[in-house]
Amino acid sequence: MSKKRTRPIAEGSEWTVEAIDRYDAEIGRVAKAYGLDCYRHQLEIITAEQMMDAYAAIGMPVYYHHWSFGKHFLETENRYKRGQMGLAYEIVINSDPCIAYLMEENTLTMQALVIAHAAYGHNSFFKGNHLFKQWTSADAIIDYLVFARNYIAQCEERHGFAAVEQLVDACHALSNLGVDRYKRSPHLSLEKETLRQKEREIYLQAQVNDLWRTLPRQDAAVAEQDEPRFPREPEENLLYFIEKNAPLLEPWQREIIRIVRKIGQYFYPQRQTQVMNEGWACFWHYTLLNTLYDEGKLTDGFMIEFLQSHTNVVYQPPYTSKWYSGINPYALGFALWRDIRRICEAPDAEDREWFPDIAGSDWRETFDFAMRNFKDESFVAQYLSPRLMREFRLFSILDDDALPKLRVDAIHDEQGYRALRRSLAEQYNLGSADPDIQVWNVDLRGDRSLTLRHFSHQRRPLGPETERVLEHLATLWGFTVRIETQMPDGSVKQIAEHRNERRSRPST
Amino acid sequence: MTVRIVDRRQDSKNKSSINRSRFIQRFSGQIRKAVADAIARRGIRDIDSGEKIGIPGKDINEPHFRHGQGGVREIVHPGNDRFNTGDSVDRPLDGSGQGAGGASQDGEGMDDFVFTLTRDEFLDIFFDELALPNLVKRQLARIDEYKRVRAGYTQSGVPTNINLVRTMRGAAGRRIAVGAPFATRLRELRAELERLRRDCPGDPEILRIEREIASLNARSEAIPFIDPFDLRYSNRIRIAQPTTQAVMFCLMDVSGSMDESKKQIAKRFFMLLYLFLNRNYEHIEVVFIRHHTVAEEVDEENFFHSRETGGTIVSSALKLMHEIVVARYASTTWNIYCAQASDGDNWNDDSPLCRELLSASILPLVQYFAYIEVTDGEPQNLWLEYERLVDSHPGLFAMQRINEVADIYPVFRELFRKRLA
Numbered sequence: 021m022s023k024k025r026t027r028p029i030a031e032g033s034e035w036t037v038e039a040i041d042r043y044d045a046e047i048g049r050v051a052k053a054y055g056l057d058c059y060r061h062q063l064e065i066i067t068a069e070q071m072m073d074a075y076a077a078i079g080m081p082v083y084y085h086h087w088s089f090g091k092h093f094l095e096t097e098n099r100y101k102r103g104q105m106g107l108a109y110e111i112v113i114n115s116d117p118c119i120a121y122l123m124e125e126n127t128l129t130m131q132a133l134v135i136a137h138a139a140y141g142h143n144s145f146f147k148g149n150h151l152f153k154q155w156t157s158a159d160a161i162i163d164y165l166v167f168a169r170n171y172i173a174q175c176e177e178r179h180g181f182a183a184v185e186q187l188v189d190a191c192h193a194l195s196n197l198g199v200d201r202y203k204r205s206p207h208l209s210l211e212k213e214t215l216r217q218k219e220r221e222i223y224l225q226a227q228v229n230d231l232w233r234t235l236p237r238q239d240a241a242v243a244e245q246d247e248p249r250f251p252r253e254p255e256e257n258l259l260y261f262i263e264k265n266a267p268l269l270e271p272w273q274r275e276i277i278r279i280v281r282k283i284g285q286y287f288y289p290q291r292q293t294q295v296m297n298e299g300w301a302c303f304w305h306y307t308l309l310n311t312l313y314d315e316g317k318l319t320d321g322f323m324i325e326f327l328q329s330h331t332n333v334v335y336q337p338p339y340t341s342k343w344y345s346g347i348n349p350y351a352l353g354f355a356l357w358r359d360i361r362r363i364c365e366a367p368d369a370e371d372r373e374w375f376p377d378i379a380g381s382d383w384r385e386t387f388d389f390a391m392r393n394f395k396d397e398s399f400v401a402q403y404l405s406p407r408l409m410r411e412f413r414l415f416s417i418l419d420d421d422a423l424p425k426l427r428v429d430a431i432h433d434e435q436g437y438r439a440l441r442r443s444l445a446e447q448y449n450l451g452s453a454d455p456d457i458q459v460w461n462v463d464l465r466g467d468r469s470l471t472l473r474h475f476s477h478q479r480r481p482l483g484p485e486t487e488r489v490l491e492h493l494a495t496l497w498g499f500t501v502r503i504e505t506q507m508p509d510g511s512v513k514q515i516a517e518h519r520n521e522r523r524s525r526p527s528t
Numbered sequence: 529m530t531v532r533i534v535d536r537r538q539d540s541k542n543k544s545s546i547n548r549s550r551f552i553q554r555f556s557g558q559i560r561k562a563v564a565d566a567i568a569r570r571g572i573r574d575i576d577s578g579e580k581i582g583i584p585g586k587d588i589n590e591p592h593f594r595h596g597q598g599g600v601r602e603i604v605h606p607g608n609d610r611f612n613t614g615d616s617v618d619r620p621l622d623g624s625g626q627g628a629g630g631a632s633q634d635g636e637g638m639d640d641f642v643f644t645l646t647r648d649e650f651l652d653i654f655f656d657e658l659a660l661p662n663l664v665k666r667q668l669a670r671i672d673e674y675k676r677v678r679a680g681y682t683q684s685g686v687p688t689n690i691n692l693v694r695t696m697r698g699a700a701g702r703r704i705a706v707g708a709p710f711a712t713r714l715r716e717l718r719a720e721l722e723r724l725r726r727d728c729p730g731d732p733e734i735l736r737i738e739r740e741i742a743s744l745n746a747r748s749e750a751i752p753f754i755d756p757f758d759l760r761y762s763n764r765i766r767i768a769q770p771t772t773q774a775v776m777f778c779l780m781d782v783s784g785s786m787d788e789s790k791k792q793i794a795k796r797f798f799m800l801l802y803l804f805l806n807r808n809y810e811h812i813e814v815v816f817i818r819h820h821t822v823a824e825e826v827d828e829e830n831f832f833h834s835r836e837t838g839g840t841i842v843s844s845a846l847k848l849m850h851e852i853v854v855a856r857y858a859s860t861t862w863n864i865y866c867a868q869a870s871d872g873d874n875w876n877d878d879s880p881l882c883r884e885l886l887s888a889s890i891l892p893l894v895q896y897f898a899y900i901e902v903t904d905g906e907p908q909n910l911w912l913e914y915e916r917l918v919d920s921h922p923g924l925f926a927m928q929r930i931n932e933v934a935d936i937y938p939v940f941r942e943l944f945r946k947r948l949a
Contacts, residue, residue: 037533044531062532070536073543088590090551093544094643101644117532124537139531185554193591338607347606415608417617420600425616431608444604455593480599485591492591 028319029312035128043132044139050311051140055384056304058143059158060117063135071111071123072096078287079111081119082165084172084279086188112138114146114290116158129325136308141301148392149296151289161286167213168279175272187273190492191259191280196454198259198281199288221271224264254458254473258493259284261459267468268498277496292395292450299353300391302334303361306354336412347444352412356399359408360386370406396448404441406432416443421479452477457503469500474515476507487516494518552649558583563650582640676764685761694760702758703751710748717741774809774863774895775856776802777849780831781870783820783840790902793930794869795832797900801867809863815852819845825852842874842910846885853893864894872901872908879913886914891921899927 029046030039040063051058066074076093077083113119120138122131146152157164176184191198255261259281263274290297309326312318318326336351337343363371364383372379378386394402415431416439430436430443446452460473470493474482486503494501502517552559562581611617681694721737778798780791805812816831817823820838823845849866857864874882891897901911907929917925 037535040533041531044533048531062534064534064536066536066539070539070543076544076547085546085550087547087550087554090544090547090549091588091641093548094551095641098643185550189590194593196592336606338609339605340607340609344607347604412606413608414604414606415611416602416604418600418602419619421598422600426619428611428613428615428617429602431611431613433613436613440604443602446602447604453595455595457593474593476599478600480595480601481597483594483596485589485594488591489593 027316028322029317030128031319033127033129033325035126035131039128040122040131040135043128044135046312046317047132047136047140047308050308051136051144051304054304054307054311055388056140056144057147058118058140059115059147061139061143062117062119063122063139064119065122065124067124068100071121072100074111074121079113079121080165081113082162082169084165084169084188086192087185088192110134110138112142113161114142114152114156114158114286115161118143118146118158127325129322130329132322133305133309133326133329136305137301140308141304142297144304145293145297145300145391148388149289149293150392151292151395155289156286164213164282168283171217171279172276175276179270179272184276186495187276188280190496191277193489193492194258194262194496195280195284197457198257198284200257200260200285201451217275221275224274225271250462250464251459254460256456256458257281258457258459258472262493262496265462266497269496289395292397295349295353295356295396295448296391296394296399297353298350299355299357302330302350302354303357306330338413352400355408355411356403357387359405360390360403363405374405375403397445397450400448401441401445404444406437409437409440414440414444416440455480455482460504467500468498469502470497472501472503473512474503474505476505479507481505482515487518490516490518494520549649552645555583555588558587559645563645580642580644582642585641588641676766679763679765681760682763683759683761685763689761689763691760691762695754695758698760699754699758702755703753706751707748710744714741714744714748717744773811773813773861774805774865775813775815776805777815777817777852777864777866778831779817779819779845779849779866779868779870781820781840781842781845781873782818783838783873785840785871785873786902790871791832793902793932794900797869797930798867801865801898805865813857815849817845817848817852819848823848839875840870840873841878842868842870843878843881843885846882846890850885850889850893853890866890866894866897868897868899869902870899870910871903872905872910874908874910876909879909882910883913883917886925887917887920891917891924894924897925899925901927901929902931903929904931 029042030036044063072093074081075096076089083089110123111121118139120134120143122134126134146156146158152158172184172188251261251265259277262269263277263281266274269277309318309323313323334348334351334354336348360378361383363375363379364381364386367375367379390399390403409432413432416429416436418427418429420427430439432440456475456477457472458475459470461471463469463471472493482503482505490501490503498520500517500519502514504512504514506512559581562583681691717737717740721734721741724731724734724737776798778801780786780794780798782791786794802812802814814828816826816828818826818831819840819842821841821844825848845868853864886897899914901907911927911929914925914927918927
């Protein structure tokens with residue numbers, strides 16, 4: 021390395037706007053050389069308090085108001101002030117331009133780390149991964165949040181804050197079952213959204229009213245058994261079903277349900293790609309900063325501080341540790357991406373046997389393909405190598421309540437690799453993490469009661485909160501709601517019911 | 529191309545404050561209860577802090593459809609140090625500990641949710657919906673105190689208020705502005721004169737120019753050095769200043785019939801009043817007067833804890849209070865509040881005297897007089913006499929009966945309930 025080039029980008033640990041600017045330019049240059057494709061980005065410098073605000077609103081710069089965010093805020097504040105937790109160094113928002121927050125308390129090194137991690141790592145993931153591309157509209161999300169906040173604030177003024185709160189509570193309770201898993205949501209901007217909202221209001225109300233028409237039907241003679249089931253097909257998006265079909269809701273209530281649903285949908289890909297996304301960002305901050313170091317642009321002090329934070333983030337405590345709380349997505353993700361690069365660059369015989377298609381290939385191409393086309397579940401299933409399982413010393417425990425003891429099902433050995441990989445991938449399958457509950461039937465002719473059906477997976481029962489969720493559901497639906505479980509053998513039994521003879525009008 | 533860096537540190541800090549207050553509003557029931565518990569532990573003047581509050585975690589948990597315990601699950605853990613395929617392991621007792629199958633996250637919500645209320649939030653909750661009767665009217669409408677504050681400059685005023693700096697600055701500006709055309713012309717003429725003298729001395733033009741210069745000089749010197757127009761006076765205005773001090777009289781019967789528990793009840797009541805006043809006034813003094821057949825002024829310790837015996841003459845305390853007010857708290861600068869606690873026992877012929885004292889000399893001086901009777905028996909003669917004051921002094925005099933500790937808070941609220949103006 022020539023002596024001439026070894027002038028570091030900046031010295032010292034105090035950050036300045038100019039130093040951040042220079043770091044960003046350098047990191048951006050290296051990222052470009054590696055072919056990372058990112059949204060434009062914007063760095064925002066905030067205080068610790070603002071960071072806690074951002075936490076409470078799941079990182080979004082604008083959000084509607086709700087007590088539960090206040091609860092998160094108090095929780096964070098309390099723990100932070102008592103020193104039980106540090107704040108995350110960064111929050112990054114999947115929007116175009118992508119916004120990354122830098123906290124003012126951080127040192128210059130940490131700011132550079134955050135820029136590499138968030139503004140280039142996460143950013144390129146948001147732009148490239150198919151789930152984000154398909155499910156979220158980075159260019160419209162801020163507009164939509166502004167629309168949502170204003171709309172909900174208006175509703176609070178018009179219909180009273182208690183009524184809105186009750187509604188949002190109910191929506192939040194159902195939010196994990198309010199996402200479409202297979203259909204794509206359309207792109208919309210703020211103006212379009214406002215315009216469409218008006219039309220939708222009128223149209224939807226007309227639809228619903230028709231469904232519950234009380235006028236005598238022309239074809240009253242049609243036999244009872246010919247009455248089609250409603251819904252025709254079971255519906256797994258509970259909030260969607262309620263929004264479109266709940267008989268007693270006012271138009272503004274439908275709109276709020278829609279807002280909660282849309283925002284939930286926006287966050288869904290994040291839940292599905294945690295390991296990949298965090299691993300990707302860690303890999304890139306590690307790689308970008310190391311490249312800069314090799315070019316002589318970073319000081320040794322910088323590297324030591326950086327590596328210390330980096331190591332803390334990607335540390336995986338063993339199951340015996342008192343710090344252990346499951347597999348650290350940062351650690352697993354980072355290790356997976358590093359391992360893929362290793363398989364591409366220096367494959368051994370085992371790799372050639374397990375990964376014949378990528379062993380020895382160009383790692384940048386392989387990375388690009390993997391980043392774009394997978395989610396956690398499939399990513400682990402595809403790329404978790406035997407070597408990595410040995411490194412992590414993974415083992416799988418079977419907990420069957422029909423057996424008196426836990427059983428070790430597979431460990432990191434020749435017989436266990438495939439089983440281990442399968443069960444780890446399954447662990448990241450949101451489809452089986454959330455209970456499978458669908459709208460099964462509505463008694464159109466009788467008491468208008470709504471029946472949900474829970475399809476039991478691996479005999480897992482529903483938790484004790486079920487009845488409270490059902491209560492929320494009943495306030496939305498307005499009539500009796502019940503939930504039944506269908507066991508794998510086909511037997512069905514009712515678990516809970518919330519009777520609601522005739523709900524008082526929502527405006528009261 | 530450089531990146532866009534936005535410094536947001538000066539932006540609104542408390543984005544979450546709405547959500548925070550929503551949260552407090554939503555769980556006001558639980559929080560109010562926790563606050564009431566906290567009050568019981570505090571001393572009467574000890575209110576200058578927030579309070580750490582815990583409310584049951586399960587109340588604020590947000591429910592979702594989730595899997596419960598049971599069924600079959602397979603979980604992968606890292607760091608294997610002893611297991612082989614097929615090993616059997618005992619279930620850990622509480623779902624956590626070594627080799628645990630998913631230390632359950634559901635357990636987390638069951639602890640108390642602990643957070644810190646700021647002092648203001650703490651008191652807000654405590655005094656929710658409370659206001660002293662006529663408080664707004666008296667504090668804001670009838671203003672006795674004024675303060676003079678600076679308010680910029682005016683063009684008229686008395687000579688003592690002339691602001692020299694402003695005046696001279698204005699004068700200098702005016703002189704420059706008015707003299708500018710002359711100065712420009714002078715510069716031109718001088719240059720011309722210079723040129724003519726050098727190039728063609730003897731030109732009659734020189735004379736003309738010299739004359740013009742002289743006339744311009746005279747005119748520019750005629751610009752007044754200072755003009756009445758330049759004068760600026762420091763301006764002061766009067767702004768109303770609400771009275772910010774209050775004195776609170778605590779009157780308590782310590783005769784033999786007031787036992788320790790009744791005194792404790794009374795203490796809580798005084799405490800509440802003190803807290804409430806502290807919220808409304810910057811400075812508060814507390815006067816403790818206890819009485820049996822004679823009244824005396826004591827300190828807090830003696831007030832609550834020493835015990836006397838004997839009969840009861842309530843009017844003695846009222847007289848003493850009146851004397852103290854006249855001597856130490858002239859009524860225009862002090863807001864006077866009085867809370868009297870008694871078990872209602874009084875010598876029969878003293879009660880009418882009490883009523884007269886109150887209506888003639890005390891009630892005209894005070895902002896509010898609250899009487900609480902700590903008793904579980906029938907109303908006594910003092911109560912009956914006082915009842916006649918309630919109608920003749922609405923909003924100024926209030927009375928309530930308390931049977932046990934739990935009654936205090938509702939009674940307090942009742943006494944100081946916000947009245948519609």
